[in-house]
Amino acid sequence: MKELKKSNTNRVVCGVCGGLGEYFNVDPTVVRLLWIAFSLMGGSGILAYIIAAVIMPENN
Numbered sequence: 001m002k003e004l005k006k007s008n009t010n011r012v013v014c015g016v017c018g019g020l021g022e023y024f025n026v027d028p029t030v031v032r033l034l035w036i037a038f039s040l041m042g043g044s045g046i047l048a049y050i051i052a053a054v055i056m057p058e059n060n
Contacts, residue, residue: 004020004023004056005019005023005056005058006019006056006057006058006059007019007021007022007028007059010028012032016056017031017035018031019056019059035049
C-alpha cells in the first residue's frame with residue numbers, strides 16, 4: 001500500500017513535490033513546475049505547499 005510522504009531523496013525545500021512525484025510515479029521536476037504554475041495563478045499554491053509541508057509525514 002502506497003503512502004503519501006515527504007521525500008528524503010528528492011527534496012529541494014521540504015520534500016513535498018518529491019513525495020508527490022514518488023507517490024504518483026512521475027518526475028518530481030514536473031510536479032514542481034505544475035506547483036509553480038499553480039502558485040502564479042493566484043498565490044494559493046504557496047499556502048497549499050505550506051499546509052502540505054506541515055501535514056505530510058516524513059519518509060523514514
